[in-house]
Amino acid sequence: MPSPTRSIHVVAGVITDARGRILLNRRTDNRDMAGLWEFPGGKREPGESSEQALVRELREELGIEADVGNWIMDVPQRYPDKHLVLEVRHIRSWKGSPRGREGQAITWVAPEKLGRYSMPPADLPVVAALRHPDRYLITPAVGANAVDALQWQQQLQRAVDSGLQRIQLRPGQDHPEWAALVADAVKGQRRPVQWLLNRDIALARELGIGVHLGSEQLHTLAARPLPADQLVAASCHDLPALQAAQRLGCDFAVLGPVQATASHPGAVPMGWEAFAALRAQVSLPIYALGGLGVDDITTARRNGAQGIAAISGLWPA
Structure with a gap:
């Protein structure tokens, strides 16, 4: 009998620098969808609010202390082994210098160039929401x-x-x-x-x-x-x-x-x-x-x- 599909709530942040560029993380080789670029963030653990989860994840991934801002959208996405909801938030400001603390590459991308980066399915609608009319x-x-x-x-x-x-x-x-x-x-x-x-x-x-x-x-x-x-x-x-x-x-x-x-x-x-x-x-x-x-x-x-x-x-x- 097949095991039930996991349900995961992931919170990601849109981090923008003074030039309007957006920060992307590259998924490491030991993760599924390795090599794809994504908005930084991670899984919300039991008992955490979305804000708490995103602050923790950005501290662990990038070494920054983030001030979580406005909600952008939720993206429901089905994968072969899980059902994911990607919640996306603006990051108002942060302290520290972002770096790949888990061995991942990071890059700053102009909004109009986001479409050139290969991303997981759940991240693609976010790019459209950031760049195009609602x-x-x-x-x-x-x-x-x-x-x-x-x-x-x-x-x-x-x-x-x-x-x-x-x-x-x-x-x-x-x-x-x-x-x-x-x-x-x-x-x-x-x-x-x-x-x-x-x-x-x-x-x-x-x-x-x-x-x-x-x-x-x-x-x-x-x-x-x-x-x-x-x-x-x-x-x-x-x-x-x-x-x-x-x-x-x-x-x-x-x-x-x-x-x-x-x-x-x-x-x-x-x-x-x-x-x-x-x-x-x-x-x-x-x-x-x-x-x-x-x-x-x-x-x-x-x-x-x-x-x-x-x-x-x-x-x-």
């Missing part, structure tokens, strides 16, 4: 039973002006001006925005922007459809879709519906427990979708999400 706007459709083109353009501009930085442009009922609307939105924008186009790989490639794949496209593609400098995302509703998105090399996925949503009234919501269970089986950054708004971002991150994706919850009135 909100992903999906625009409403243009055309029949939706906003007209001028209204759509005006509201999209308000969304950008409000600070939204990752936006999926979603077409309507074969709107005749759709390609021109997309081109105008992308080329006429002076604020930094990560644009993704719903499903249309050819137009995304032409405009030099990202693409958001529909779940039905995931199983028809043999390889990532755009180069590394153009984002590729995917809509997912189950584990096979998430695994397909990961195999394709998608930069992130959207998973839901978590709660009931007006845009898909017939869809059965999965709830947060099922969301976290699916998230734990891949290493992709994932946005939670379905009846969510800004007030749900903390709950989403408690369940391992990058943040929330929404139409009405983020679209300006």
